[in-house]
Amino acid sequence: MTGSFLPILLTDVFGSFAMMILALLCLYKAKILRDLDTDNAVFLYLMWISTGFAVFAISRSFGHILKQFLILTGNPDAWHAISPYSGGVNTVSFMLVGLITLFFNQTWKINEKILSGRKSLEDAHIKLKDLNQTLEHQVIERTERLAGSEYKARRIFEHSLDTILVTDEAFNVSEINQAGVTLTGYERKDMLEKKMGIRDFLEKPLEWDRIQSLLEVHEHIVNEETDFLRPDRSMVRVLITGGVDYGAFGCGKSFHFIIKDINDKKQMEQQIAQADKLAALGELSAGVAHEINNPLGIILGYTQLLLKEQSGFEEDLKTIEKHVKNCRDVVSDLLSFSRKGSTEMSRLDVTKVINDVIKFLSNHTDFRNVGIILNLSQKEALMVNGNEQELAQVLINLMINACHAVEKKGRIEISTEKSNDNRIFIEVKDNGTGIRKKHFSRIFDPFFTTKPVGQGTGLGLSVGYGIIRRHGGEITARNRKEKGAAFTISLPAALPADCTQTRAD
């Protein structure tokens, strides 16, 4: 049977070309897929299968075209020689495609595992990222808190009015705040460079042994009272509280101390005690003076009556009269010390009172070799409400005491000053022997004197104390840093005259 071969030929030739082109395009597309996601096993599978198709299509199509060409050109023998190889390659290629196709399920499972693994990895990455961010935030937050805390601690350390001192294991200064520098009187640099220890600040270094032993036993000390000696030889009474610190990791032993300056508090307590004591003495003196004053008046009256008659005991009676008068003066002084009642007060210019006193004393033989320096405030008139005679008496007493302290050949300085809180200060300083520490608590006591017997009644300062207290003021004594003592009178300044007038109206 014969028939048209053309449809078969055309389909075979064009179909073969189309197969080759399509197979190559498939390979190209599979390559794009593979490049889009190199970790995708399914895309790799499609790449393989496309390669298989390409090999299959090319080998088959080439074989078909060659076959038609050789047969139609009258070379069927040549085709018969080639056809086993072409057929063999063709068989292998589509078997290969079939084989690859059968692995689709496994490839898909592998890919799912890869995708699942990748998803887990991405989730873990996101979680890790979140954790990292959280950690970063926490680190920032804690760093800020730490910085804030450090700033607070640093401010407390730097600006504390009490001394904060950190020492190493050997009690040598490691850190000290500004209050500590002011309290100890040493430069911070010197303390650190010279490796000064806390012991070096104490007036009595041996006392440190006791404090140190307490620290070693209890690992802390509370309110241990002692004296610091400054480089200028002045002393400060302090309270030390401290403890041991083993550091954040327990390997850096150090000691922390808080040291309070209780000098002023101590002085105030002493002053209060002194005032209480003097007040009690004043009460007692007033009672005694009152009881003695009357008998003394009677004795003096009768003595003077007897002196008017010729009795032959005139000399004895005069001696009695003299000593009774002395007694009366003492009693008068005692009453002056303890007097509570008001005396006549008026507006006084302190400068004028001082000048009058100096003028009066300059004629005294004891003051001939004494240099009197006046350092009086010239800014304004220093007016106080007071009794001129009494204030003059106080100043005279202080000047006489100073004169004795300088042994009549030293220097006495009187200075005045008005403070911002409307108080007027009068200071009498000498360069004499100063006041012995043990006498400080007694110098204003009645009858206390360091002068030889017969040279002083011991009532001068106590009378002065009484007068100043009545004037609403205070009198204090101290030893100067230089040689000598200083007495300071503090009085409330008088209101301006027009104000006084207005009040009177």
Next chain:
Amino acid sequence: MGLFFITRLNFFPVAAASGFMLLLPADALAIQLHLTSEGIITHQMGHIFFLVSMVALIFTLSGKGLDKQKGWRLIQYSAFFFILWNLDAVLGHFLDNQIQVIKLENISFSRMRMLVHNDSSILYWVYYILKLDHLLSVPAMLLFFMGLSVLVKEQQTISAKKESH
């Protein structure tokens, strides 16, 4: 194991001997005697294997629900056409090479003579249609290409989304 003993020195002699034996199959010193019909049987088995693998692919894709995606559905269609093509090829080879009931001879460029057993016209037309197998293989390849194109487009969209994130 023997291949592991091929060194650089003896590679070329071994390759030359192998090539010689491959190019002259008549003189091959095979242990077993292979008959001439063995070739077509192997080829037919290859087609059946290819067909089975395509059937397996269709069911695998359906089993995984991938036929709901356009790209994979097109690949599934491609597999179906490859099945048809394999059936076509198997039947064609069965008729001409295996039982040899048909023999085709070219008379000229446009004419052919078909020697059909018992001059069966049905067999003639069946074989004639079977010879137009490219009408199945080309659509199969085209559908595979289209399927891949859709997958590429989808993957590009996914990648673009990922990048934009």
